[in-house]
Amino acid sequence: MTEAAAPARRIALLVNPAAGRHDPWALARLAGMLARDGASVETLTSRAPGDLAARVADLDVDTVAVAGGDGTVNEVVGGLAARRDRPLPRLVVVPQGTADVLAHEYGLPRSAQAIAAAVAAGRTRPLHLGTVAGGDGAARPFFLMASAGFDAEVVAAVEARHFKPLKKLAFVLSALRLAIHRRAPFEVTLWAPGATEPRHVTCATAIVTKARHYGGPFVLTRETGCDRAGLHFVGLIDDRPAALAAAVLKIARGALEGAANVVSGPVARVRIDGAGAVQIDGEPAGHTPIDVAVEEMVLDLVIAADRDATPQS
Ligand SMILES: Nc1ncnc2c1ncn2[C@@H]1O[C@H](COP(=O)(O)OP(=O)(O)OP(=O)(O)O)[C@@H](O)[C@H]1O
Numbered sequence: 220m221t222e223a224a225a226p227a228r229r230i231a232l233l234v235n236p237a238a239g240r241h242d243p244w245a246l247a248r249l250a251g252m253l254a255r256d257g258a259s260v261e262t263l264t265s266r267a268p269g270d271l272a273a274r275v276a277d278l279d280v281d282t283v284a285v286a287g288g289d290g291t292v293n294e295v296v297g298g299l300a301a302r303r304d305r306p307l308p309r310l311v312v313v314p315q316g317t318a319d320v321l322a323h324e325y326g327l328p329r330s331a332q333a334i335a336a337a338v339a340a341g342r343t344r345p346l347h348l349g350t351v352a353g354g355d356g357a358a359r360p361f362f363l364m365a366s367a368g369f370d371a372e373v374v375a376a377v378e379a380r381h382f383k384p385l386k387k388l389a390f391v392l393s394a395l396r397l398a399i400h401r402r403a404p405f406e407v408t409l410w411a412p413g414a415t416e417p418r419h420v421t422c423a424t425a426i427v428t429k430a431r432h433y434g435g436p437f438v439l440t441r442e443t444g445c446d447r448a449g450l451h452f453v454g455l456i457d458d459r460p461a462a463l464a465a466a467v468l469k470i471a472r473g474a475l476e477g478a479a480n481v482v483s484g485p486v487a488r489v490r491i492d493g494a495g496a497v498q499i500d501g502e503p504a505g506h507t508p509i510d511v512a513v514e515e516m517v518l519d520l521v522i523a524a525d526r527d528a529t530p531q532s
Pocket residue numbers: 235236237238239240265266267268269270287288289290291292294315316317318319320500501502
């Protein structure tokens with residue numbers, strides 16, 4: 220008796236040519252390697268912001284590979300959430316953005332060769348999500364964080380000026396400029412997992428995170444991770460320049476928690492009231508008020524061939 224051959228993989232390679240480190244040559248190499256491994260590969264290049272979210276609705280593939288940064292992955296995850304009644308494809312991320320926080324979170328491979336090897340090995344870890352209602356409209360999933368306050372103002376300032384070639388420098392310059400601006404604080408309502416009564420805090424910057432990383436390789440909190448269920452709140456009570464500088468130094472040294480100026484802990488749901496900009500996964504996303512909760516949909520993210528597929532605890 221002969222064994223039936225495994226069905227060929229059907230892969231859609233979704234490309235954002237506007238991502239910070241878009242590399243068409245690396246993508247052509249990757250598509251060639253995947254095809255040599257027996258997959259059928261269809262490349263779809265984004266024509267405008269939001270295009271990939273719309274096009275993912277009609278795809279009939281078992282693997283969606285996203286070439287871009289965290290904003291592009293967020294777009295595609297939003298498109299997958301909109302068609303959640305259909306089988307979910309596995310997600311492959313080809314990091315070509317500016318900060319690529321998701322790639323740091325999972326230690327994702329970056330070269331075409333290592334990504335093709337990861338697809339062939341087929342090791343995955345769960346990608347848990349949160350969801351934001353309010354802000355710029357309908358509920359929208361996120362995998363890194365949703366926040367209001369200082370960092371959301373910086374994201375809005377950088378995106379508004381389309382600083383693509385020098386985006387990292389633009390973040391630093393905008394951060395320095397906005398650090399001296401005063402903003403009205405937010406009234407934040409926190410529901411801890413299992414708690415019936417909420418807790419109320421006033422914060423200058425309010426972050427609801429799934430990720431442990433922040434701004435690339437830096438660590439915001441060691442108490443969470445994208446591969447774990449649940450949300451974590453990190454709030455800065457004061458974000459005047461000296462307090463902000465202390466927070467930045469703490470993040471650079473490996474986590475913000477434990478500082479006197481910080482409120483943090485696991486949460487099931489968060490409401491952020493007030494008037495300020497919101498960012499979701501590093502992209503501007505309207506204004507407060509917003510409600511943040513756990514999203515039930517969980518994706519399978521392909522990880523490096525030599526990585527442990529067990530979720531970290
Ligand atoms: N065809 C397109 N033209 C212009 N912008 C696009 C297009 N397709 C998507 N976009 C937008 O490009 C923006 C930037 O993408 P992305 O966040 O992936 O890259 P990045 O900012 O360089 O990386 P990171 O978020 O990891 O720092 C997103 O807001 C996305 O909506």
